[in-house]
Amino acid sequence: MQVNREVNLESTKPKFSELLAEREVKERWEKVRKYFFLRESTYDMSNRCNIRCDGCYYYEGEKQFAKEIGDVEAWRELMRAEKARGITYVVLAGAEPSLVPELLDVCYQEMPLGSIATNGLKKIPESVGYKLHISVWGNDETSLRIRKAKNLLKKQIENYENDPRAVFVYTFTRENIDEVKEVAAELIAHNCKLTFNVFSAPVGYTGNLRHDDESLERTKQIMIELLKKYPRNVLFSVYNAVAHTHKKGLHDLYGCSYPRQNPSQDIGLGRSFRQYRTDLNWDRSVACCVPDTDCADCRHYAAGSAVVTARLYRHVNSVDIFKSWLDYVDTYLSVWVMGYEKGENLCAKILEPPHAATN
Numbered sequence: 232m233q234v235n236r237e238v239n240l241e242s243t244k245p246k247f248s249e250l251l252a253e254r255e256v257k258e259r260w261e262k263v264r265k266y267f268f269l270r271e272s273t274y275d276m277s278n279r280c281n282i283r284c285d286g287c288y289y290y291e292g293e294k295q296f297a298k299e300i301g302d303v304e305a306w307r308e309l310m311r312a313e314k315a316r317g318i319t320y321v322v323l324a325g326a327e328p329s330l331v332p333e334l335l336d337v338c339y340q341e342m343p344l345g346s347i348a349t350n351g352l353k354k355i356p357e358s359v360g361y362k363l364h365i366s367v368w369g370n371d372e373t374s375l376r377i378r379k380a381k382n383l384l385k386k387q388i389e390n391y392e393n394d395p396r397a398v399f400v401y402t403f404t405r406e407n408i409d410e411v412k413e414v415a416a417e418l419i420a421h422n423c424k425l426t427f428n429v430f431s432a433p434v435g436y437t438g439n440l441r442h443d444d445e446s447l448e449r450t451k452q453i454m455i456e457l458l459k460k461y462p463r464n465v466l467f468s469v470y471n472a473v474a475h476t477h478k479k480g481l482h483d484l485y486g487c488s489y490p491r492q493n494p495s496q497d498i499g500l501g502r503s504f505r506q507y508r509t510d511l512n513w514d515r516s517v518a519c520c521v522p523d524t525d526c527a528d529c530r531h532y533a534a535g536s537a538v539v540t541a542r543l544y545r546h547v548n549s550v551d552i553f554k555s556w557l558d559y560v561d562t563y564l565s566v567w568v569m570g571y572e573k574g575e576n577l578c579a580k581i582l583e584p585p586h587a588a589t590n
């Protein structure tokens with residue numbers, strides 16, 4: 232978690248001490264600030280996948296052609312070097328990381344904080360104690376059509392029911408908005424945890440999954456409805472819903488801090504973030520957590536967890552917007568960090584992101 236604190240908080244109004252006047256706000260601040268040490272980078276573990284989805288950003292651009300290095304010792308060395316340069320959190324993605332369990336094991340041995348983005352078809356061994364983000368793109372009928380995978384949700388639940396590592400990530404596309412209700416009901420019946428993502432088109436994508444203003448608004452409403460209905464299982468907040476369904480994408484709203492959009496190498500992600508390909512090389516000019524995604528359409532949950540959390544200083548001009556930011560960070564930590572439990576949300580108001588009108 233890379234919080235950008237380049238302004239003097241004491242110079243803003245209200246004073247920072249006034250923002251912390253309510254006991255539960257102060258406690259939440261103290262709870263989340265313990266994680267300000269997190270410094271992330273991401274790693275493509277495999278260039279193979281056991282399914283093929285419409286709109287997959289991995290199979291866009293150059294990275295899909297990188298050679299796969301399956302040598303466990305090469306990965307151990309990389310993890311040690313990453314630790315030495317200050318990385319404390321790894322995001323293992325791909326294509327499909329579950330296809331290389333021996334590499335996941337070695338990463339976990341060297342770097343104990345992290346998460347894995349997986350389609351959930353193949354179970355990741357329990358020895359790998361990272362958070363697991365299991366991607367859900369609709370009900371089984373939709374998954375068959377878009378991801379060419381049969382009974383996907385059923386298999387995902389079989390693999391990860393009662394697994395404290397697992398968070399199911401429902402990606403809203405323009406076409407699957409109402410289906411979320413039946414999917415959420417099924418996941419909650421199995422006491423699974425659920426969070427939300429918004430489809431963010433890969434560069435050049437022109438298919439039907441891309442959102443428009445109307446689908447974004449409907450997505451926001453249904454996110455908030457499900458959050459109210461299942462507060463214990465849905466890891467989200469009203470401000471998450473606002474930030475990820477705004478007409479403007481995350482870069483326009485907050486200014487993306489990943490190297491691909493951020494030339495500064497002075498502080499934060501611009502300085503430390505790398506996105507390694509399967510051949511263990513990286514390229515600063517294209518580095519971000521969702522490479523080959525169209526920045527103008529980027530509302531991805533992984534991008535937001537870095538971009539919104541980094542903008543603390545924009546969220547200190549009222550108690551409500553500060554509470555909203557705390558809800559966002561609390562959500563992010565509960566989704567990404569093993570053992571972190573989500574608290575009750577502090578703000579249920581729908582508030583515009585600061586600077587939304589001017590950016």
Ligand code: SF4
Pocket residue numbers: 280281282283284286287288289290325326327349350378
């Ligand atoms: S499961 Fe993930 S990596 Fe595999 S094709 Fe689908 S979106 Fe791409």
Ligand code: SF4
Pocket residue numbers: 481482487488489491492518519520521522524525526527529534
């Ligand atoms: S795709 Fe998203 S996270 Fe990546 S550089 Fe663009 S705005 Fe940032």
